[in-house]
Amino acid sequence: MTPVTPVTPVTPVTRLLILAGLLAIVLSLGSALVHLVRGKGDSKKMARALTIRVGLSVMLFVLLLVAYWLGWIQPHGS
Amino acid sequence: MAHAPTSTASEKYYVPHGSPWPIVGSIALFTTVGGGALWLNHVDAGPWVMTAGLALLAFMFVGWFGTVIRESEGRLYNEAVDRSFRMGMMWFIFSEVMFFAGFFGALLYARQFSVPWLGGEGTKLMIKVLRGDDFEAAWPTNGPGNIGGDFEVIPAFGLPAINTAILLLSGVTITIAHHALRAGNRRVLNIFLAATFLLGFLFVYLQATEYIEAYTHHNLKLTSGIYGSTFFPLTAFHGFHVTMGALMLVVIWFRCLQGHFTPTRHFAFEGVAWYWHFVDVVWLGLFIFVYWL
Numbered sequence: 001m002t003p004v005t006p007v008t009p010v011t012p013v014t015r016l017l018i019l020a021g022l023l024a025i026v027l028s029l030g031s032a033l034v035h036l037v038r039g040k041g042d043s044k045k046m047a048r049a050l051t052i053r054v055g056l057s058v059m060l061f062v063l064l065l066v067a068y069w070l071g072w073i074q075p076h077g078s
Numbered sequence: 079m080a081h082a083p084t085s086t087a088s089e090k091y092y093v094p095h096g097s098p099w100p101i102v103g104s105i106a107l108f109t110t111v112g113g114g115a116l117w118l119n120h121v122d123a124g125p126w127v128m129t130a131g132l133a134l135l136a137f138m139f140v141g142w143f144g145t146v147i148r149e150s151e152g153r154l155y156n157e158a159v160d161r162s163f164r165m166g167m168m169w170f171i172f173s174e175v176m177f178f179a180g181f182f183g184a185l186l187y188a189r190q191f192s193v194p195w196l197g198g199e200g201t202k203l204m205i206k207v208l209r210g211d212d213f214e215a216a217w218p219t220n221g222p223g224n225i226g227g228d229f230e231v232i233p234a235f236g237l238p239a240i241n242t243a244i245l246l247l248s249g250v251t252i253t254i255a256h257h258a259l260r261a262g263n264r265r266v267l268n269i270f271l272a273a274t275f276l277l278g279f280l281f282v283y284l285q286a287t288e289y290i291e292a293y294t295h296h297n298l299k300l301t302s303g304i305y306g307s308t309f310f311p312l313t314a315f316h317g318f319h320v321t322m323g324a325l326m327l328v329v330i331w332f333r334c335l336q337g338h339f340t341p342t343r344h345f346a347f348e349g350v351a352w353y354w355h356f357v358d359v360v361w362l363g364l365f366i367f368v369y370w371l
Contacts, residue, residue, distance in 0.1 A: 022366065037165070047260060051257075057246055057358065061243070
């Protein structure tokens with residue numbers, strides 16, 4: 001079962017960067033949830049994890065725009 | 079949604095007496111689902127019964143949450159209640175993650191397996207031969223039968239990109255509000271919390287605009303084969319979550335205006351803020367897998 005070849009061109013490095021960024025975002029969000037559930041302290045660690053989450057998300061969005069500008073990725077239907 | 083003060087030293091769980099909300103909630107759910115069943119069976123009263131059930135459900139939420147907030151502010155809760163709220167949040171999020179995993183899983187399965195099989199990949203070649211058409215596996219697609227007719231996808235560099243920027247900005251504003259609450263800066267907290275839910279409602283409005291665009295100009299509909307039937311449920315359920323999250327933020331905002339929460343005790347704020355970050359991340363995943371990869 002080999003995956004279907006995507007119609008939208010995307011370089012392997014770009015795909016890897018995007019998926020790695022998404023994984024890092026999910027991990028920081030998960031870390032914040034762990035701190036929330038434990039409920040120890042004054043939510044400092046949770047706020048810090050969420051700040052990292054937001055920073056990574058903005059970076060990923062910028063990465064998408066830059067990758068498009070450099071021709072490394074094309075969105076569907078373009 | 080409440081914060082647990084430490085004034086009650088007892089570790090016994092606080093149990094309210096004579097609360098009407100569980101039975102009101104049960105009647106509301108029964109009426110809603112019953113109305114839905116009548117509607118599906120083409121009974122004229124169905125939509126009205128369902129609407130009445132949903133109205134009763136909204137009344138129950140307002141009443142029950144109001145009671146919990148008053149109990150919390152009345153210092154009736156202790157550490158045991160605090161733990162139960164946090165556990166409740168964890169299980170709620172677990173169910174939410176599994177909910178979206180189902181939809182993302184459906185998208186993955188369709189793209190990686192069922193569409194290639196329909197295109198005759200590997201041992202499935204015979205299926206294509208027997209079907210006798212020239213369908214080639216590709217994405218986006220509405221399948222071999224061209225179900226729903228030719229369609230165009232929504233370009234990523236239109237409303238989807240703008241909506242992504244809006245939701246990311248709302249992630250920044252809720253983070254600023256969070257830090258402001260911890261620092262005891264109530265003015266900044268109130269301003270940035272309001273900005274967050276306003277951005278959330280703007281997102282939902284633009285999403286509705288995108289749907290109208292899809293239906294009227296792109297012939298992209300829920301009935302547009304596998305693409306339409308994965309695109310709309312994914313984005314619409316996410317939009318519903320944004321709407322609910324924004325409403326929760328409005329409630330928290332009013333509580334902040336009332337002077338609720340302290341820099342060290344603010345579980346309700348934490349829960350809603352985390353939920354907002356969650357819907358933000360789900361959208362980011364959606365934006366990438368639906369519009370780009």
